[in-house]
Amino acid sequence: MLLRPRLSLLRAVAPRPVPPPPRASLPVRRTLSSPAGAARTASAGDAPPPAQRTGPKGGRKSAPPPPHPRGSSVNPALFFPPGVDRDAAVAAEMVIPASNIVVGPYAGDSRVKEAEFVMSSARARDCPKDDRPEFAVLGRSNVGKSSLINALIRRKEAALTSKKPGKTQTINHFLVNKSWYLVDLPGYGFAAASQSARTDWSSFTKGYFLNRDTLVGVLLLVDASIPPQKIDIDCANWLGRNNIGLTYVFTKCDKSKKGKGGRPEENIKEFQETISSLYPEPPPWIMTSSVTGLGRDGLLLHMSQLRNYWDNEATMSSAAAGGAIWN
Numbered sequence: 001m002l003l004r005p006r007l008s009l010l011r012a013v014a015p016r017p018v019p020p021p022p023r024a025s026l027p028v029r030r031t032l033s034s035p036a037g038a039a040r041t042a043s044a045g046d047a048p049p050p051a052q053r054t055g056p057k058g059g060r061k062s063a064p065p066p067p068h069p070r071g072s073s074v075n076p077a078l079f080f081p082p083g084v085d086r087d088a089a090v091a092a093e094m095v096i097p098a099s100n101i102v103v104g105p106y107a108g109d110s111r112v113k114e115a116e117f118v119m120s121s122a123r124a125r126d127c128p129k130d131d132r133p134e135f136a137v138l139g140r141s142n143v144g145k146s147s148l149i150n151a152l153i154r155r156k157e158a159a160l161t162s163k164k165p166g167k168t169q170t171i172n173h174f175l176v177n178k179s180w181y182l183v184d185l186p187g188y189g190f191a192a193a194s195q196s197a198r199t200d201w202s203s204f205t206k207g208y209f210l211n212r213d214t215l216v217g218v219l220l221l222v223d224a225s226i227p228p229q230k231i232d233i234d235c236a237n238w239l240g241r242n243n244i245g246l247t248y249v250f251t252k253c254d255k256s257k258k259g260k261g262g263r264p265e266e267n268i269k270e271f272q273e274t275i276s277s278l279y280p281e282p283p284p285w286i287m288t289s290s291v292t293g294l295g296r297d298g299l300l301l302h303m304s305q306l307r308n309y310w311d312n313e314a315t316m317s318s319a320a321a322g323g324a325i326w327n
């Protein structure tokens with residue numbers, strides 16, 4: 001079995017959030033609201049660690065990246081994948097549309113040729129035990145996790161969706177091209193769920209993240225059709241504290257309503273302003289719509305570069321005696 005260089009790799013592919021300051025001074029904007037019950041799911045046990053603002057740019061309040069970044073030289077808002085020097089000049093064609101993600105040398109064939117549902121697991125330890133890399137799709141109930149998976153694999157109802165939150169209740173593995181997995185997870189923050197269901201979510205999904213050595217990264221879905229929600233920031237902080245790399249995937253970018261908080265571009269900008277001080281380097285983000293297909297090909301391309309890097313590093317790691325290079 002290949003040795004998986006999990007911690008080092010994840011630090012390399014996506015920046016960790018800088019630990020936020022104590023709760024009282026968290027850079028949370030007033031619009032970062034979530035139902036009190038819902039917030040308990042991820043925030044009670046997930047309060048950020050006490051004041052440890054260690055990152056050099058921890059207090060920086062930089063301008064948020066535009067929704068469609070383009071640049072011909074270094075752009076501090078871009079996400080640089082493995083293999084691309086931060087000082088490299090970046091041509092517009094190197095940036096995935098509607099994202100801040102630079103395409104690097106590890107990007108490869110990202111077509112989905114076949115995909116199949118493999119299994120549902122009620123417990124993390126029941127998940128497939130092979131060595132294939134996987135991406136977990138995470139986010140609030142109803143954010144569009146199952147819909148995104150269907151859009152990525154171009155199958156209408158491979159993952160079951162619903163207007164009512166709380167549809168997906170187990171860990172669902174979908175095998176793509178017989179070589180990697182997409183994993184559909186139950187959503188968090190479902191206010192109507194019972195306290196015991198919320199506690200279960202926490203222990204069982206956190207168990208999955210903490211024990212899944214084949215996890216390349218998390219697609220953290222954020223609903224762009226509503227204002228930023230504190231529970232999503234709490235979730236990102238929890239992943240960061242556990243060295244799990246993430247890509248922010250903004251969903252429902254086709255959905256626009258009149259009035260405050262109804263425009264995806266505004267909501268994304270506000271979300272980025274909120275998280276900008278949490279990261280020493282900009283995390284990757286991309287805008288998507290499972291209705292129009294926006295972002296689908298770009299997201300698959302981004303996942304191909306993370307996956308190929310993972311495979312490459314895993315091979316190097318198994319070749320090195322005892323995987324010592326990762327110590």
Ligand SMILES: Nc1nc2c(ncn2[C@@H]2O[C@H](COP(=O)(O)OP(=O)(O)OP(=O)(O)O)[C@@H](O)[C@H]2O)c(=O)[nH]1
Binds near residue numbers: 142144
């Ligand atoms: N307009 C629009 N609607 C979407 C999009 N993605 C999902 N939806 C709708 O949002 C609702 C929830 O979608 P799901 O994919 O079931 O959401 P989920 O995150 O899997 O939800 P849970 O399984 O309950 O956690 C459904 O009615 C979808 O049709 C999108 O990109 N645009």
Ligand SMILES: [Mg+2]
Binds near residue numbers: 147161
């Ligand atoms: Mg679902």
